[in-house]
Amino acid sequence: MRSEHRTTPVRSRERSTVTSATAVAHPNIALIKYWGKRDEHLVLPWTDSLSMTLDIFPTTTRVRLAPEAEHDEVTLDGVPVAGEARRRVVAFLELVRERAGLPQRAVVETENTVPTGAGLASSASGFAALAVAAASTYGLDLDATALSRLARRGSGSASRSIFGGFALWHAGRHTGTATDTDLSSYAEPVPAGGLDPALVIAVVDAGPKAVPSREAMRRTVETSPLYRPWAASSKDDLVGMREALRRADLDAVGEVAERNALGMHATMLAARPAVRYLSAATLTVLDSVLRLRRDGTPAYATMDAGPNVKVLCRRADAERVAEAVRGTVPGCSVHIAGPGPGARLLNEGG
Numbered sequence: 001m002r003s004e005h006r007t008t009p010v011r012s013r014e015r016s017t018v019t020s021a022t023a024v025a026h027p028n029i030a031l032i033k034y035w036g037k038r039d040e041h042l043v044l045p046w047t048d049s050l051s052m053t054l055d056i057f058p059t060t061t062r063v064r065l066a067p068e069a070e071h072d073e074v075t076l077d078g079v080p081v082a083g084e085a086r087r088r089v090v091a092f093l094e095l096v097r098e099r100a101g102l103p104q105r106a107v108v109e110t111e112n113t114v115p116t117g118a119g120l121a122s123s124a125s126g127f128a129a130l131a132v133a134a135a136s137t138y139g140l141d142l143d144a145t146a147l148s149r150l151a152r153r154g155s156g157s158a159s160r161s162i163f164g165g166f167a168l169w170h171a172g173r174h175t176g177t178a179t180d181t182d183l184s185s186y187a188e189p190v191p192a193g194g195l196d197p198a199l200v201i202a203v204v205d206a207g208p209k210a211v212p213s214r215e216a217m218r219r220t221v222e223t224s225p226l227y228r229p230w231a232a233s234s235k236d237d238l239v240g241m242r243e244a245l246r247r248a249d250l251d252a253v254g255e256v257a258e259r260n261a262l263g264m265h266a267t268m269l270a271a272r273p274a275v276r277y278l279s280a281a282t283l284t285v286l287d288s289v290l291r292l293r294r295d296g297t298p299a300y301a302t303m304d305a306g307p308n309v310k311v312l313c314r315r316a317d318a319e320r321v322a323e324a325v326r327g328t329v330p331g332c333s334v335h336i337a338g339p340g341p342g343a344r345l346l347n348e349g350g
């Protein structure tokens with residue numbers, strides 16, 4: 001089941017506020033990772049990153065103005081959200097309200113189909129959908145680039161989910177004195193014509209992650225002796241990745257993606273104290289990827305802030321790769337994703 005790419009999402013809105021708007025966005029998986037912020041408040045990364053937006057696990061978010069309410073109301077799959085997750089959504093809405101010059105509170109209802117917090121980028125689809133829906137509801141007229149910058153403030157990787165297919169998130173200018181008016185950090189689509197990729201997602205553990213990625217990044221940047229060397233080599237990886245995508249060379253894309261991800265995990269393992277997302281089950285899946293390669297099937301692994309493994313392969317090989325991976329870890333669920341669409345508005349109430 002594949003959906004068509006949309007590299008350009010619908011503009012958020014052309015006129016003033018509506019009473020509600022609903023947006024849908026898909027997660028993305030980074031092939032060149034974002035790991036480490038140079039500015040936590042503005043969510044400015046140290047390095048550029050590049051990802052593929054998926055055609056599975058969409059997040060749908062409805063934002064409705066609640067003029068009488070004193071507080072924002074936030075629900076996920078019908079259940080009220082509390083704690084840090086709620087704080088992040090409210091902080092995001094504050095940003096939108098400030099820009100729109102409108103004080104009204106909102107009701108935010110999110111339906112997630114991706115296992116939340118399992119290193120499967122639910123925050124990317126979540127904040128991309130929230131950015132599109134909230135911008136529309138509060139009457140901000142934003143193009144795709146501006147929506148990407150806005151989504152970035154909720155979660156860095158969300159900047160890339162604004163776009164379909166492959167997207168490159170520019171780290172932006174390293175001025176040392178970044179402000180809210182700095183426009184240099186945003187994502188944009190990257191052409192990858194001719195490549196017919198799939199990501200086979202092996203969910204070995206759908207539970208929440210032990211260390212939130214925000215904290216893990218901070219610790220890695222501050223304490224890992226491997227962080228700077230990885231950030232430097234990530235620049236070369238990006239050059240190699242762009243060239244490989246241009247040539248539609250799946251083996252080269254996979255090789256660069258795998259080494260970039262393993263390097264990122266090495267930085268965390270060297271942090272003090274270490275951050276280890278990879279589990280025994282992760283390594284078992286990685287062994288099966290090596291076996292596939294040894295037997296002549298191009299297959300390359302990448303992992304995020306969790307133990308789950310995403311295997312990049314040709315679309316034509318996806319079922320076989322899924323079968324090989326499925327058998328390796330008991331209880332492991334396997335999903336096949338292709339390149340998916342960018343974030344878009346579903347409807348608007350007036």
Ligand code: PMV
Nearest residue numbers: 030033034155156157304305
């Ligand atoms: O956007 P965040 O804060 O959830 O960070 C995502 C970081 C990784 O998934 C590990 C890498 C990436 O580029 O998506």
